[in-house]
Amino acid sequence: MNKFWIIAGDVYKKNVRSVSFLIMLLVPFILGGIVYAAGYFGSQSGEVDKIGITSSSTELAEGISSLAPQDYEFQVIKNQETGEKELSAEKIDALFVVDVGENNQLDGKLYSESSMGQSVELTLQQVLDSIQTNMRAQELGLSMEEVSSLNEPASFEKQSVSFNEAGDMQLGEDDDAFNYVISFAATIILFVFIITYAGIISQEIASEKGTRIMEVILSSTRAQTHFYGKLFGILMVAFTQMIVYAAAFVISYQWLKNLEVVKNILDSISLKGVFGTFLIFTLFFLLLGVFIYAVLAALCGSLVTKTEDTSKVILPVTYLSLIGYLLGIALGSFDPGNIIVRITSYIPFLSSYLMPIRLANETASIQEASISLVILIATTILLTLASAKMYKSNVLVYNDKGLLATLKQSFTLMKNK
Template sequence: MHKYWIITKDVYLKNIKSVSFLIMLLAPFLALAAFYFIGQFSSNSDEDFKSGIVIEGESTLQGLQEFVAFEEGFTSFETKEAGEKALQKDGLDALLLLKVENDTLVAEMLSQESASQETLMGLNFQLSQLQSSLRAQALGLGAEEVAAINQPVSVNVQKVSFDEAGNLQEEADFSGIRTIVGMMSTILLFIFIVTYASIIAQEIASEKGTRIMEVILSSVSSRSHFYGKLSGILLVALTQVAVYLASFGIAFYWFKDKPSIKAFLSEFSIKDIFGEFLIFTIVYLLLGIFIYAVLAALCGSLVSKVEDVSKAILPVTYLSLAGYMIGLTLGLSNPGHAAIRITSYIPFLSSYTMPIRLANDNVPLLQVLLSLGILIATLITLVIFSSKMYRSNVLIYNDNGIWAALKQSFVLMKNERQKN
């Protein structure tokens, strides 16, 4: 047991102190900062976007009250030639040409540079409103009549459930924010798996490639070595998760007094929104990282050179990618899809899909516990199986591929059993 802790501590400290871990730890914060500044820059760019407007021909637009407010955001020109001169001298970013033909707006924008999609969408919305007002004026309709025609139909969705007696009960619907948390869990799980699968496979393959593994196993049991390596990497992953949770807590403490946060918390409590859902999501996240890490360690022990690690962990990558795509695509478009329900009981995939089901459905506790039981049983079986194969795998140097090494490992393990 003492040697196990020595290996665990060595692997943990070596990875924690590495520059790559620091970069990996700071990457999400840098990405968030980049998105923030890009958003700020984009909004400032849209605010600085200067446009001119020219009304071509005789127009009934001047009599519209809505057009007066619309025209205030533009620099008006009497003629198209005057607007083109201003556009040529870089005084304008774009020139909007408007005319009315048979009570229909015809618009053309002249621009030397492409306008942002946000600017174009806003312009299209405003012109559509003007078109409606123009048609209403032609038909002799008043403003109140137009508003009554355009009155949208709102659907009030009420989440309900039934108690043991079959009585209907109304519930608050928190599926929106829960879906966001479920999607974040899916994305984080995929990132952690891809990252740490490579790290743990390289950790094992590097010692095997230098032939130092034979020396290590002469003084340490293969099981202690395997569990030590695995535990060290998992502690690194847990450290990263802990840093993110602590950062979220600090950020919440700083911004909790903002009016928007106060208004949100006045209507809902964190317990009401998340409750058991958040606990189960974190459990699935951690178990997902663990089971893929064990599979990556098994694959890494089959290669003879560090250069072959990327090929060895392809099964891990493809399997996690399958769960990621199912959870992300169907989770957003159709969370009640049969594929989501079925894969929520399949190990390696349930960590992706069960949080999506929990976010959108009233999944019975028995089904959640059944899914967790299958996942935990598979994890324990995989750990025992991998630890037994580990000694055979790390002593095999086969350049014919991972399947040839796996076959040779089975033969060696079978011979050892017969000797014992």
């Protein structure tokens, strides 16, 4: 056991003290700072987009100009030729030409030297739609009140319910949207951690095997002890990163909770519902997902003959993780009740991505999540024990014929022992 802690401690200290770990740790904070700074300086900027408007109908151009939102400045221009000259001279940022066709069909074209962004395009589209609706309403003899009543959207509200022992329905607080955000974030975090630490642990093992130091190491310690020590050391590095992010969140929350947007979110959700069973299951699936992929990456790393082949040998880990990520982000987000999502949410390596999303969308019960979690735990234990048993023969096999040939030779060597 003493050798186990020596190996784990050495791996942990070496990786935590590395520059790459520091950079990896700081990247989310740097990105967050850049986004915050961009938003802050963008809101402080007094510049607005100046858009020239011209039309065959001066009244129409002035009507569009009067509907300019706060972030834009509309300027009526007498004709398109004049507008093109002002656009060339950079007196305006874009030129919006509006023509009136048959049946009061408005046709708008936006000219600009560079993209104005989708927000500008959507704003102009909404302005045209509003004016066209009013023009056609006048033709039909409708008043503005009648037009407003036609455009008034229907009321829609989702309500979470539960049933007591008597079968009576009870209304509850609906936290599905917030739970979905948590599961979505967990999916992204899981993918990033898997890709990052799969590469680290496979490189950690492959580097010793590639330099032929492994034979010396195994002469002084058991292969299983070395395997578990390496695996535990890397997992402690990942756990350290999680602790740092959790601490940063707790500290920043003391400041963020006073922001108006955060107050509105907190008022609309039940913290008891969020920080309850759903969050516990999400954390378990996240931690076990990182662990099982780390074991698989360690197994793949032990099959490497040359250190430079590490990136090739962990491709199965990368692709398997990518499948789970894409299923969770794409299919799981838009159709959580899909039969593919239901089935794969019980499959180890994929369930860590999909079951939290199903829980967030309430397409899976706590019992179903428990079954999936038990399957994942059992698979993780079996894979860990099998990988540790194969580790000794794997690290002593040097074969340039590929992963399958190396694995076959390793099995043969293990049987002979």
